[in-house]
Structure formats: structure tokens, C-alpha cells
Amino acid sequence: MTILKLRVLQALTVLCCLSLSQVHAQTKIVGGVKSDPGAWPSAVALLNKPLADGIEAGTIVSSLTGLPLFLVSEANYQSQNCGGSLIDSKWVLTAAHCVVGEDNTVIAPETLYALVGTSDLMSGGSRITVKSIVVHHAYNSQTADSDIALLELESSAGDSTTDVLGVDPAVDTIATAIGWGDTTADDATTSYPADLREVDLPVVSRADCTNVYGADFTNNMFCAGYDAGGKDSCQGDSGGPLFVSDGGVFKQAGVVSWGTGCAQAGYYGVYTRLSQFTTWINTVKSGGTYTPYIASSISSSVSAGGGGNFWFGFPLFIIMLVLRKLIIGTKKRN
Numbered sequence: 187m188t189i190l191k192l193r194v195l196q197a198l199t200v201l202c203c204l205s206l207s208q209v210h211a212q213t214k215i216v217g218g219v220k221s222d223p224g225a226w227p228s229a230v231a232l233l234n235k236p237l238a239d240g241i242e243a244g245t246i247v248s249s250l251t252g253l254p255l256f257l258v259s260e261a262n263y264q265s266q267n268c269g270g271s272l273i274d275s276k277w278v279l280t281a282a283h284c285v286v287g288e289d290n291t292v293i294a295p296e297t298l299y300a301l302v303g304t305s306d307l308m309s310g311g312s313r314i315t316v317k318s319i320v321v322h323h324a325y326n327s328q329t330a331d332s333d334i335a336l337l338e339l340e341s342s343a344g345d346s347t348t349d350v351l352g353v354d355p356a357v358d359t360i361a362t363a364i365g366w367g368d369t370t371a372d373d374a375t376t377s378y379p380a381d382l383r384e385v386d387l388p389v390v391s392r393a394d395c396t397n398v399y400g401a402d403f404t405n406n407m408f409c410a411g412y413d414a415g416g417k418d419s420c421q422g423d424s425g426g427p428l429f430v431s432d433g434g435v436f437k438q439a440g441v442v443s444w445g446t447g448c449a450q451a452g453y454y455g456v457y458t459r460l461s462q463f464t465t466w467i468n469t470v471k472s473g474g475t476y477t478p479y480i481a482s483s484i485s486s487s488v489s490a491g492g493g494g495n496f497w498f499g500f501p502l503f504i505i506m507l508v509l510r511k512l513i514i515g516t517k518k519r520n
């Protein structure tokens with residue numbers, strides 16, 4: 187009976203850790219370096235507000251055994267799940283896929299904080315609540331086409347803004363991607379930094395990117411990276427900026443969007459092509475009239491939602507079955 191109890195607690199403890207690590211998996215640069223604090227003042231970390239509010243810095247989360255399971259060192263760190271950039275004192279530019287759920291609906295603005303003014307998730311900066319979310323009307327969650335959204339902030343985040351480059355950067359221009367995303371190329375391991383990181387990546391020709399991604403590579407995207415791999419943005423960097431120098435001033439040319447794996451040889455990172463969206467951005471931030479995003483019903487539950495739920499739900503179901511068997515089996519023997 188004691189052994190059984192221990193086993194149950196062990197299983198539950200594992201489950202607990204799994205679900206908490208999942209929180210961060212949603213969210214993180216491979217082959218890069220830590221950015222100098224203050225180097226990218228327009229960088230924004232998007233936090234899941236309930237998580238950021240619920241987990242106090244230094245909280246010891248106790249497991250069901252009563253023993254401390256682990257130390258949650260910082261709420262901002264635990265709750266960061268995407269990047270963004272300040273393009274105006276009250277507007278954050280990010281990826282649509284950061285704010286549109288699997289059912290294609292836009293998340294509630296009150297579930298987000300924009301953490302501005304710090305490169306360190308563990309200290310400094312200010313958390314600003316979000317007043318409204320504007321997703322581009324042509325965003326398609328199945329194809330990640332037009333992967334762009336703007337967050338209107340509840341209060342001013344100051345004037346450390348970045349300009350959007352209005353044209354396509356030339357092929358082979360060295361661009362810089364920044365973010366708090368996964369630093370490991372390997373799919374099986376993840377490592378999320380507390381300090382903002384950056385990596386330099388050459389802009390890839392449209393022909394080369396088409397060769398790699400075929401029809402998945404649309405007119406609203408561009409690629410950056412190395413054919414040999416090794417350097418890339420990765421999970422958790424999404425929504426964050428890709429900068430290029432325009433006469434010595436960094437301007438944003440892309441938004442981290444997607445890629446096959448991270449830093450894999452033969453693949454590039456795909457970025458939202460901001461030259462296609464400058465009019466849209468200016469219209470939205472100046473309060474003009476824009477076409478609203480309507481959650482389409484085409485793609486909702488079948489592959490996206492259903493798949494995600496299945497892969498979380500199925501192992502859980504199996505664990506429950508095993509637990510049930512253990513309990514019933516023991517009772518019989520008793």
C-alpha cells in the first residue's frame with residue numbers, strides 16, 4: 187500500500203512537471219549570444235498574465251508529497267511565451283499566431299502583459315496591460331500566411347520604439363533576430379534563457395526559400411538563415427523582431443514566424459515580410475479603418491485543435507488506466 191501510494195505520487199509529480207514545462211514550450215535563438223542590456227530597447231516580452239500574476243517570485247511550489255517540487259524563481263520568466271517589438275509608444279508588433287488560439291479565435295487582451303524596458307526576464311522593466319488586439323484579416327492559422335498582429339497598450343510604454351523598414355532587405359544582408367526563445371536546435375531538449383539573446387542571419391533569396399519550402403512559402407514571408415544550419419530563431423522567439431541596419435539605424439524587416447525545426451541544415455527561419463504590411467500597420471496605429479479578422483471555421487478543430495488535445499489527452503488517459511489498474515490490482519491482492 188505504501189509502495190502503491192508512492193507510485194501514484196510519483197506519477198502525479200511527473201504529470202505536474204510535464205504540464206508546467208508545457209507552459210514554456212509554447213513560448214523560445216539558437217547559435218546566438220546574450221544581447222548587451224539596453225541594446226534592443228524596443229524588445230517586448232509577451233507574458234501570459236494569469237501565470238505572471240499567479241506565480242510570485244521565489245514561490246516554492248509544493249508537490250502532493252508535501253516536499254518542495256521546485257522553486258519558481260521568477261514569474262516573468264515562467265510566463266513569457268512570445269516576443270514583440272514596440273513600434274509606437276502604445277503599439278506592440280507581434281505575430282498573429284502568438285495571439286490566435288487553435289480554434290482560430292483571438293485571445294482576450296486581458297490575458298496578456300507586454301513586458302517592456304528590460305532584456306532580463308528576472309528583473310527590471312514594466313508590465314503593461316493590453317487594451318486591444320488587432321490581427322491581420324488575411325491571417326491563416328493553417329498556413330501562417332500574413333502572420334502579423336498589433337497590440338494596443340493600455341498605457342504608454344515610452345519612446346524606445348523601432349521603425350519598420352518599408353522595403354525588402356537585399357539578399358545576403360545580415361539581419362539580427364532577437365528573443366528569449368529556445369537555445370537548443372534539438373527538438374527533444376529545450377533551454378530557455380532569462381536574458382535576451384541575438385543571432386545574425388543572412389537574408390535568403392526568394393528562389394532559395396521556395397526551393398526549401400515550396401508552396402508553404404508565400405508572398406507575405408521571407409527567409410533568413412544558413413543552408414548549413416546552426417543559427418536560427420526558435421520556439422519562444424515568435425512574434426519578436428528581425429532587424430537590419432538602415433544606414434546605421436536598426437529597423438525591423440521581419441517578425442519571427444515559423445520554420446521546420448530550428449537551425450536545421452537545409453532549412454531556414456521564415457519571417458513575416460513587413461514590406462507587405464507597412465500600410466496596414468500605419469492604418470491600424472493611427473486609428474484608421476481596417477478590415478477585421480474573422481475567425482474562419484475552415485481549419486478550426488480537425489488538425490490543429492484536435493491534434494494538440496489528442497497528444498496531451500491520450501498519454502494522460504493511458505496514465506489514468508495504469509493508475510487504475512495498479513489500484514484495483516492491489517486491492518484484489520489485499
Ligand code: ARG
Pocket residue numbers: 212213214367418419420421422423424425442443444445446447448449454455456
Ligand atoms: N513558431 C515559433 C514560435 O512560436 C517560432 C519558430 C521559428 N522557427 C525557426 N526555425 N526560425 O515561437
